[in-house]
Amino acid sequence: xxxxxxxxxxxNRPKAGIPAKARRERxxxxxxxxxxxxxxxxxxxxxxxxxxxxxxxGIVMVRTRVRRGGLRKSKVHMKRKPSNAxxxxxxxxxxxxxxxxxxxxxxxxxxxxxxxxxxxEDGKNKFYEVIMVDPHHPAIKADKxxxxxxxxxxxxxxxxxxxxxxxxxxxxxxxxxxxxxKLRPSKRKHSIKTKQxxxxxxxKKT
Numbered sequence: 001x002x003x004x005x006x007x008x009x010x011x012n013r014p015k016a017g018i019p020a021k022a023r024r025e026r027x028x029x030x031x032x033x034x035x036x037x038x039x040x041x042x043x044x045x046x047x048x049x050x051x052x053x054x055x056x057x058g059i060v061m062v063r064t065r066v067r068r069g070g071l072r073k074s075k076v077h078m079k080r081k082p083s084n085a086x087x088x089x090x091x092x093x094x095x096x097x098x099x100x101x102x103x104x105x106x107x108x109x110x111x112x113x114x115x116x117x118x119x120x121e122d123g124k125n126k127f128y129e130v131i132m133v134d135p136h137h138p139a140i141k142a143d144k145x146x147x148x149x150x151x152x153x154x155x156x157x158x159x160x161x162x163x164x165x166x167x168x169x170x171x172x173x174x175x176x177x178x179x180x181x182k183l184r185p186s187k188r189k190h191s192i193k194t195k196q197x198x199x200x201x202x203x204k205k206t
Contacts, residue, residue, distance in 0.1 A: 007046045014120070027122045030065065036107045037063045042129060043119045051115035051131065051165060054146070058137030060111060065125040066100045097166040100128040101159040108132055112149055113159040116166060 010017035030037075039061045042048035053059065070091040092099075101113045111132040120127045133140055135150040149155050158164055162171045172183040182190045 004046045004049075007044070011044055011047065023120070027120060027127075030063070030120070030127055031122070031125070033063075035064060036104060039063050039129070044117060044129070047117040048129070048131065051117060052146070053114075053131050054143070056139055056143070058134040058140035058143075058146075060108070060132040060134070062104050062108070062130045062132055063119065063127060064100050064104050064130060065127050066096050066103070068096070068121065068124060068126050093170070095166060095170050096126050097128055098159070098162075098164075098170055100126075101130055101164055101166060104130045104132065105157070105159040110134070110136075112155065113164055114146075114149070115164050 014023065041055070042053060042061055043063075045053075048061075053061075070089060073087045073090055075087055076085060097116060097118070101116050104116075105111075105113050112135055114131040114133045116128045116130040118126070119129050133146060133149055135141075135155070140146050141150045155163070159167065162168060168174060171186065172180065175183060184190070
């Protein structure tokens with residue numbers, strides 16, 4: 001078993017593989033940092049390489065944090081039962097990881113989100129490291145694996161259009177076969193096509 005496999009096994013069960021004191025100190029240090037923190041190298045090199053990281057010019061690593069839990073809904077005083085108020089246990093259709101990618105993309109508008117991965121969480125926040133790519137950098141344009149992100153404007157705003165790995169998972173594109181017939185090209189596009197096919201055509205003029 002190589003070093004990468006050992007690291008992957010450790011991060012699969014971080015509570016068992018990483019001492020509790022080290023995890024607490026790491027989370028405390030990350031909480032004192034800004035919401036968007038540029039880092040020199042990935043914390044999880046095995047996960048970073050799995051999702052496309054390369055140690056070269058044009059690649060930027062950013063660690064960010066997002067609050068945990070569901071939506072923060074305020075109480076509506078409109079004469080309804082407390083059970084129907086709709087305050088707790090309401091979650092977004094987007095995952096917290098997708099929210100993290102979108103916030104980092106807004107923070108660095110000249111870069112594109114390649115992918116991201118989880119690095120930790122505490123009682124209040126979840127921490128992710130986001131791999132950002134400069135599509136205008138010569139080293140990225142000349143790269144065989146990453147050059148596609150520089151070709152045209154069709155890859156701009158990847159995080160907002162669900163083109164990352166977390167976005168594809170949230171859109172259900174990792175599901176194949178039976179039960180996934182209405183997921184492609186997207187749920188919205190499929191529903192529009194279905195409505196158009198059900199629209200009765202006007203009678204032909206004779």
